[in-house]
Amino acid sequence: MIGVEYYVLLSMAVFCIGLVGVLTRRNALTFLMSVELMLNAANINLIAFAFYHGNLTGQVFALFTMALAAAEVAVGLGIILVLYRNFRDVDVTVPTTMRW
């Protein structure tokens, strides 16, 4: 029986990897993958605590999160496609015109 604190540590590690990816990478695809990592970190947390408490609510939420992540990826890929069509590049620092 592995203690819940290890799951939390794993989840934290995965989340931080994702966070660093979001903050440092410029490629939009890497960006999207980093976001996926962060979402999965949250899933690990949910399932770990669901298991720890012995009810299924956390697992159900994890399922919802996956569905949401799938939708998010679909939309994100669409945006990336449009980004590429307009700028011939997938660097997120290039399109800065959508501000004031």
Add this chain to the structure above:
Amino acid sequence: MEGAFSYAPAIAAFPLVAFVVALVFGKWMPKKGAIAGIAATGASLVFSLWMLAAVASGETYHETLYEWTAGEAASEIGADTIGFSFGILIDPLAALMLVIVSLVAFLVHVFSLGYMNAEGETGLPRYYAGLGLFTFSMLSFVYADNLLMAFMFFELVGLCSFLLIGFWFRTRSAPSAAKKAFLVTRFGDYFFLLGVVAIAATFGTLQFAGDESFVAAAEAAIDDGGQLFGFDAETWVTITGLLVLGGVIGKSAQFPLHTWLPDAMEGPTTVSALIHAATMVAAGVYLVARMFGYYALSPTTLAIIAFIGGFTALFAATMGVVKDDVKQVLAYSTISQYGYMMLGLGVGGYVAGVFHLMNHAFFKALLFLGAGAVIVLMHHEQNMWKMGGLKDKAPVTYYTFLAGALALAGIIPFSGFWSKDEILYDALIVGLEEPLIMAAYAMGLLAVFFTGFYTFRMVFLTFHGEPRSEAAEDPHPVGWSIKLPLIVLGILAVVAGIANLAPVAKLANVDITFLEHWLDGEYGGIDEVTYSAYSELLAYETGVISSEQVTVLIAAGLSLLLAFSGAGLAWKLYSDPEPTAHKERLGSAGTVVEDNYYQDEYQVWLAEGVTLPLARVADRFDQTVIDGTVNGVSTASLFGSSWVKRIQTGIVTNYAALLIAGFIALLLGLGVYGGWF
């Protein structure tokens, strides 16, 4: 008579229906809405007479019909609720006035058939709609049971006068006269509104009659001897009474707000008849009579009313002396006659004031309609110097006009004599004790001379002598619709005095003062709004010269003597076949009177020389200080935001970083204040 009063709302509703019908369908109706108006005012007249009969049989009516809103309020005397409502109050005064208004309105409608329709006017549906709305407003005003409702219909009456005075809006002068009438009366109404608010805030009620009335509340407050808004109760009653009086002075064309009335002659003559005899101008004096109990509580207000009335009576009468336009003479006589009514009410002569209001309604409607007939006869010429010789060519017009003129001049035994004499008698007996009232009486008495003079100057110039223009030689014939109202009103002008032969009653000691008994509620009345109830409130001392009979004789003799000498002077000067103007004999005084004592000029100067610069200063303050502050605030925020917006780089990574930094800062903050560390 059981149930008669449940039909009371119909009296006002008929003309309202006529207004809608004339406005919507008038264009396609055979007489352009006249039939609807005649039918409606005729029905109102019948119903009003029914109400009169019901009151005579000893019943009165006081009912709230519709309550706008009622709620809690903190009034000065401690009443904690207030309601704003529409209600009907039919007491002897209201019933009498309903009959007068509906009768005059009915006759004016009939007269209009000959005056407006026969002349091929355009816009007749608009004219009849205006008359209908005017009648509706006035009738509703007359039987309003509270001050707020009275105020609303008072305003509506003002609006209708605006619409009708400006009927010929394509001319230059009519719209300007209409605007002037509207603005000048509105100036007075502004004070009236303040008065309504003050009375509501003080007493928490606006009812005219009943236990809940503001009159009763004011009386109780004065008896308590307490303070209202930091004033003595009586002082406060005086202040609010004077505020309401502002509206009266505007509407009843008393000095100094009388200037709109002569200009209002720009409207059709029938409208002048309606305005002067029964509606607009009468509304002011009627309001004083309606809330006479309130004024009776304050001797100061009454004295002011009396003095304004006496002064206006003389002031306007002198201006009427030099006018050349027949309608202008009548306009100044109206101002003067309403001055008499104010004088009568101001000296506590409630019956005398109402009596003169009634008689004046008949003879002034008669004179205006007579003048309208003369204008038709003369092919729309109004200058009296171009008339003359109409006596034999239009006998019906002449004799009815003469009856009205004799009543106006106050020649015994025509109706005007009895009421004017009663006013002057009431003023005299009070004046013997109070010097100020004596001065008002003296002015009123002197005005009798001028009244006699200008009235007969008008009669002689219009009807006597030789024709002085082609139109006068060959007058346009007038039809039955013009003659019939003249005859009805002519008869009334002669006989209406019978209603209250007070001097005869005092001299011969017979009981023939019917109007006094009527207003005293002896046939039927509401206790607190009767003449005797008012008399108890009045603080005037009265005196007599040796005995009551002698005083009556002296008062009547003096006014008759002056009326005859005025008329005699007019006869001497103007009864030639070819009369000449005597204006230059007056010298510089004549010029001053001719220019209406420069009243218009000084009021224009007040507007242009005082109000306009003040408004400019206020405007500058508004433009610089107020707008400057607002603009300054917006400039500062614009400048600040131009710096803050740089935080938005457009690079999504930066936003994410900011988000995370914010989250961490929040966590740290929570940690520090939540005690994790």
